[in-house]
Amino acid sequence: MSPDTQSGFARSLLLVEPDGLVRSTVSSVCRDMQLARVSQVTSVAMGEQWLKSDLPDGLLISLTEGEASLAFLTRLRAGGFRCDAGMPVAVMARAVDAALVTKLKELDVRRLLLQPFKLRDVIHTVEQLWPAQEVLAA
Numbered sequence: 261m262s263p264d265t266q267s268g269f270a271r272s273l274l275l276v277e278p279d280g281l282v283r284s285t286v287s288s289v290c291r292d293m294q295l296a297r298v299s300q301v302t303s304v305a306m307g308e309q310w311l312k313s314d315l316p317d318g319l320l321i322s323l324t325e326g327e328a329s330l331a332f333l334t335r336l337r338a339g340g341f342r343c344d345a346g347m348p349v350a351v352m353a354r355a356v357d358a359a360l361v362t363k364l365k366e367l368d369v370r371r372l373l374l375q376p377f378k379l380r381d382v383i384h385t386v387e388q389l390w391p392a393q394e395v396l397a398a
Contacts, residue, residue: 269297271390274316276307276332277352278324282375286320286382295386304332311341318389320373323353323360333367348389352377 273296277283280302287298299316301307304325310316319336323329329351339345350371351364364372371385 269294271296271317272314273298273318273320273386273389274307274310274314275300276302276304276319276321276329278302278322282322282352285379289379289382290386293383295383304328307332308335308341311336311343313342315343316347318348318350318386320350320352320386320389323351330363330367333369337367350385350389 273290275283275286275298277286277300283300283302287300290296290298296318299310299314301310304321307319307321321329321333325332333349333351335341336343336347336349337345346368349367349369350373351369352373352375353360354375356364356372356374361372371388373381373385
């Protein structure tokens, strides 16, 4: 039995976010609602190191680092890490334009969480990363 199953969490999520308050809020919501076990890193560089050794089920990344964040997602989708290149990804951003939305679609980003966000938005975003099994069976 995996540690995630033992702790009650079916999924693990890597959170890449420089802001400590945002990281702690997302992590505590995911823990309290038993949505996912969250591993936190503060930068894209740390996220890259994490993905070289761990296999999360999903990724929630802030676009705070701009082009570095998008390059990280491009390397992920190209299979540059040990994890599944097609893993579910959600991004957090303060603002987006049409060009960024197009790029996120190209990178198969499933969800966009605009900041500042409400707690229910975090819950909905994380829940929507993985389709419910009963929906898939229908």
